[in-house]
Amino acid sequence: MGFGALAGISVEDQDHMISACRPIAARPTVPVLRSDATPRLERDRTGATDETLLAWAAAGDRMAFDELTVRHLPRVYGVVLRIVQRPAEAEETAQEAMVRAWQHAAQFDPERARFTTWLHRIAVNLAINRTRALTLQPLEDASALSDPAAGPEETLAVKERGQRLRAALGELPSRQRAALALFYDQGLSGADAATALSVSVRGLEGLLRRARQFLVTRLRDGDR
Amino acid sequence: MRKRRFDSLLETYGANIMRWPRRDIPGAAAFLAASAEARDRLRQVQALDRALADSAPLLDVATLRRMRVTVAARIARSPLPSPTGAVAGWQQALFQIGCGALVTLVLCVSWLAWAGIDGHTDLLDVPQTLMLAEVRF
Numbered sequence: 001m002g003f004g005a006l007a008g009i010s011v012e013d014q015d016h017m018i019s020a021c022r023p024i025a026a027r028p029t030v031p032v033l034r035s036d037a038t039p040r041l042e043r044d045r046t047g048a049t050d051e052t053l054l055a056w057a058a059a060g061d062r063m064a065f066d067e068l069t070v071r072h073l074p075r076v077y078g079v080v081l082r083i084v085q086r087p088a089e090a091e092e093t094a095q096e097a098m099v100r101a102w103q104h105a106a107q108f109d110p111e112r113a114r115f116t117t118w119l120h121r122i123a124v125n126l127a128i129n130r131t132r133a134l135t136l137q138p139l140e141d142a143s144a145l146s147d148p149a150a151g152p153e154e155t156l157a158v159k160e161r162g163q164r165l166r167a168a169l170g171e172l173p174s175r176q177r178a179a180l181a182l183f184y185d186q187g188l189s190g191a192d193a194a195t196a197l198s199v200s201v202r203g204l205e206g207l208l209r210r211a212r213q214f215l216v217t218r219l220r221d222g223d224r
Numbered sequence: 225m226r227k228r229r230f231d232s233l234l235e236t237y238g239a240n241i242m243r244w245p246r247r248d249i250p251g252a253a254a255f256l257a258a259s260a261e262a263r264d265r266l267r268q269v270q271a272l273d274r275a276l277a278d279s280a281p282l283l284d285v286a287t288l289r290r291m292r293v294t295v296a297a298r299i300a301r302s303p304l305p306s307p308t309g310a311v312a313g314w315q316q317a318l319f320q321i322g323c324g325a326l327v328t329l330v331l332c333v334s335w336l337a338w339a340g341i342d343g344h345t346d347l348l349d350v351p352q353t354l355m356l357a358e359v360r361f
Contacts, residue, residue: 062299069295078281082281095294098295186278
């Protein structure tokens with residue numbers, strides 16, 4: 001199948017994409033295959049580890065990289081959207097992160113970091129840079145990020161609280177939002193989240209603590 | 225575990241103590257079992273955790289599919305990954321600077337050697353000439 005045929009994504013691939021949203025820890029661990037000797041047509045891309053796929057991609061296997069995109073794009077987009085808070089910009093930034101990962105695939109060193117940490121680092125750096133060029137959207141627009149499936153039975157108080165939280169999140173510095181996204185949304189360990197943010201674990205703890213304290217204060221003020 | 229440490233971890237990592245630093249989990253579990261106040265604090269923090277989880281952006285399949293196609297198209301047009309990245313580029317720049325410095329050094333040494341011989345000869349020649357003149361007269 002040529003690479004151009006990717007435009008038509010099968011239902012199985014869509015399921016695969018959705019399943020990629022589950023936490024990293026839940027993914028099955030497959031032994032790392034470092035051999036590039038396997039002919040491209042015979043490669044088991046869905047069964048290969050991230051590191052093996054990236055090694056294949058570094059050698060020019062675009063289909064291997066597409067498998068990485070299927071697995072990790074949802075996560076990358078989720079983190080970037082949490083940081084940038086604007087869907088259109090987040091979409092562009094997440095795509096750019098994947099393209100950067102492709103361009104730098106040959107420089108990835110599996111002995112220095114896990115693939116997911118490396119990829120998150122690329123995405124977070126791009127997203128933080130993006131937010132510096134943006135003025136974050138006001139509270140009214142932030143409702144675009146709310147759950148579209150929320151039913152009418154949801155109480156007004158809960159809705160308002162959710163809106164206040166989203167507004168407060170928008171006021172946080174982008175690095176604090178990134179820390180929340182990596183540690184809480186993506187379930188990364190403290191060490192991995194710190195590496196993705198290029199800070200020490202103590203630095204990450206500071207970011208998380210300040211973010212939570214700010215959110216608690218804002219929510220408490222709103223409840224009064 | 226002391227209350228202060230428990231509160232600090234709670235305010236940093238949230239109410240799920242299994243996500244706290246591994247070395248603190250047993251102490252936190254014991255403290256939680258022993259203190260009603262700690263359990264109450266945990267419940268308060270759970271509210272923020274739930275709110276944060278509820279506020280996580282939802283991702284729809286159509287958007288992800290569109291993004292995947294865009295990424296694939298961009299990669300199809302991109303050159304193959306190159307091992308020459310930032311570090312290699314930095315090394316290349318350093319190599320070029322080093323070569324330039326070496327050439328400059330060679331030129332300077334050559335010029336000094338050439339100028340030094342001439343100058344040295346001149347300097348030696350003056351007293352010798354004077355000495356010869358004194359001897360002569």
